[in-house]
Amino acid sequence: MRVHFIAIGGAAMHNLALALHKKGFHITGSDDEIFDPSKSRLEQYGLLPEKWGWFPDKITSDIDAIILGMHARIDNPELLKAKELGLKIYSYPEYIYEQTKDKTRVVIGGSHGKTTTTSMIMHVLKCNNIDFDYMVGAQIEGFDTMVKLSEDAKIAVFEGDEYLASPIDPRPKFHLYHPHIALLTGIAWDHINVFPTFDNYVEQFEIFTDLIQKDGSLIYFEKDEHIQTILKNKREDITYIPYNTHPFRVENNLSILKGKSEEYALEIFGEHNLQNLMGAYHICKSIGVSDLDFYSSIQNFSGAARRLQKLDENDTCSVFQDFAHSPSKLQATTQAVKKQYQNRKLIACMELHTFSSLKKEFLPHYKDTMCTADQAFVYFDPKTIAHKKLEPITKEQVAEAFGGDNLKVYTDSDLLISDLLAMNFTNTNVLLMSSGNFTGVDLKLLASKITKKKD
Known part of the structure; x- marks a missing residue:
């Protein structure tokens, strides 16, 4: 070919x-x-x-x-x-489907948690020597590429992105995979440059559920009100499997799963991740993985790149990087770190970088999303706004939108880093959140400077 x-x-x-x-x-x-x-x-x-x-x-x-x-x-x-x-001209997702149309397709959709949930499933299947094709939106430890396509694998696991398929195909990517087993993590408005109203955005997920193959199944987070809305008229030819947060406790800054008879210490943490884990559990169970094999494997899952990824640490400080940029992701990630390390302060830094986040009309959705941090820094680059041809925003507008007396807004990346490095990091964690890199900052080098700083 x-x-x-x-x-x-x-x-x-x-x-x-x-x-x-x-x-x-x-x-x-x-x-x-x-x-x-x-x-x-x-x-x-x-x-x-x-x-x-x-x-x-x-x-x-x-x-x-x-x-x-x-x-x-x-x-x-x-x-x-x-x-x-x-x-023959294909979009990326069209060709993925073309290569896997004779396989059992598993598709993970939702506004947040897609990459992590997909990564968890991939990790468990690999640990249990189950051959599978895959497509995931981040580099995963133990996998050379973000895509694998083969002749022999009977199962294909895809992260189902709702963004557009190609410049000549305005359909969301996850509408093109036609899953046998589908999962929805939750729905929170994103990509407003493509889906100008929330109703239009939610509709894409409803269409996704309509595209599940006959006799297939939909696994979904049952506490999401928007998922509940689109499931009011359930199909009779597919199985519905709701899930919630997996029972767990936190001890010595570790999250410990409560199994039926055993407990399992995890490398990941946060309530949102424990929801993702429960979704991954049901997917793996549908494929044929036993409970014992799932829990034994998930213990050493360390996460996907840029998804609460630990960049560096010392005895009293850990520095994390996360892809969080939408309001729901920002809030969940900030709360997760604060709850996991209750004996430490939290400095949370966030960059407004995406089209949605830099749009003046969308800013109010960020209200109180970083209020659990002890100190919150928000940065945006006016040049990025100009490049995206958006109406300019001011530091005052951003501060008013986020709210809280713990917040400081920056438009100068160098000043942000300078002020950050001047702080005391004893018994303090730092969380760096962006889909970008704070206009050219080497985040691993920054993390090293933070953990090696002598106060």
């Missing part, structure tokens, strides 16, 4: 390219710029384009499939040439 990637350098796209290369496909690709880690990984496998840019001459009639990335524009010269030649 000959497959060409238009915009091969994206996080998801380059991982799919590597997966198909490992499957024996002949892979080519183009992009106008590629950064690490994508660049180094493509180069390692001989898939890095020789030159940046778009080259219609690369598009020939002997190509079996074109995979179109979100980074490409609808007038991309290679895309236009592919259409002219009548080649």
